[in-house]
Amino acid sequence: MQRCLEKQAIEWLAAAATDPGRCKREWDQGTGTALLPAGRFWDVLSVPERLGLCALDLLRRDPLEPPAPTLADCAAGRIGFFLPPDPGSEWTGSGVRRVGRGSWVAVPPPYRAAGRLGWLVPPDGTGTLHDPAALEQALREATGLLAVLAPVSRQ
Template identity: 55%
Template sequence: MEWLAAASEDPGACKQEWQNGSTGVALLAAGRFWDVLIVPEALGLRVADLLEELPLLDRGPCLLDTRRRTVGFLLPPEPQTVWIGTGVRLLGAGTWIATPAPHCRWGALRWLVPPDGTGTLNMPEVLEMALQRCASELSRTQGHPAPAACATGGRVRP
């Protein structure tokens, strides 16, 4: 809880909201300790499953928002990186994300992979390959263009 709350302007108030607040959700700043790659729900769920299947991989935090139908993957902050794809957004410096308590695994906003407290994040290169593979799979099985177009390379460093 300490590691995640450190991204808050007021870590004490953040932890208080998670433990006893009316919503159990706190706003945390992206771009300092981590960025968040937001992808469409169908793609994100498949990617999360694929990452779970990879041996010897320490998975980073992954957040499901069923109301917005998105999945967010926490990764190292890389201010010069641009992710390209349909429905793909990168939240970095100057943006905020609503987060439930790290132990929250239920509800409309919940952790698919909770933060482990050590600072483990998703590896961008692994996430990029998983997004490309799963986007291609979804394209084949659903019979229409992939929800995330990774053909341009996914991540681009200007």
Template identity: 55%
Template sequence: MVTRGKRRSSWTRRMLMQTIRRQATEWLAAAATDPRECKRQWHGESGVAVLACGRFWDVLSVPEELGALALDVLLRLPQAPGPVLADAVARRVGFFLPPDPAGRQWVGTDVRYLGHGAWVTAPAPHRDSGRLRWLVPPDGLGTLFVPTTVEAALQQALGTLAAQAATRRRCPVCGVRPLEPAFAAVGGPDDNHGSGRSHRRCAVGATGPGDGTPSTCGHPVGMAPRGRPTEFHQ
């Protein structure tokens, strides 16, 4: 009886996983120009298809190191996560967010927001290996990340990178040493290395996460009100 019960439970789990995979496939393929062709491409040699952003979802693409830390934060939250796509060659991570008809901009060093008019290349929902793979696959229910939640996770991840950079005495945003002078003249009095070389320093000069606290090298972190860019930096 115990063995029969275990077999039934295993069969139920397999059927549930197949249902989730089928729903996720239909949901993701709906963003393609031709959903049927999209599914054929997923089963073809390349295993990927081009999907349109801005209709069912947008994608926030960030550098791999920043994205991995932010995802670790997001996966510890009680809310169900949205899809997360990784590109192992470009070393980027993409978070799927609800479409933003207001056109809010997420602007920052090496941060890209893909909305209406943009396209992404994605594998089938069950693919978890290769250049393009899902760190969190679509769940078939259309679950997406809340933008403010992703923002908070990125802020926390940036803080972690800043702490790591402090031990190396380098800015996590621009990579320069904190004590280097700003725009020193070659061989001038500000060239404290005495090498005759010009040194640079981050000169963004903005404040931190909305409370006036300077971030490392003054880089801003936080979601701006409508009409003003949101900025993240790594």
């Protein structure tokens, strides 16, 4: 069963590539990462690591919302939330960047980390993405929590 889900996740993620076969070969034989175009099947909201980890923790509180693909870039200290493409959306906040049409995202395969990139929540192959409204609420709540904790962490 696990292998079947992994195969579905690989196919779903590779489908975003201009050449899915080449994408899968890069994962298996190349650098371990593939550059995939954003804006077709998904956008990525990239946020600072502390904010992203806190928001992801808040999102996981709702047992009715399945976890959605979330990528960590350990070297850059960023968390990427995969959400539906929306060229008209505007996300604002310190260090918040939306990666959409015309941009590329380096991603490892769903079954393992590659260098500095790893999945906190790998894609499951069903196309599940973060709900933008729920993600926005979690980011707002996380921002508030981090603001309260900041004076404590300085001591």
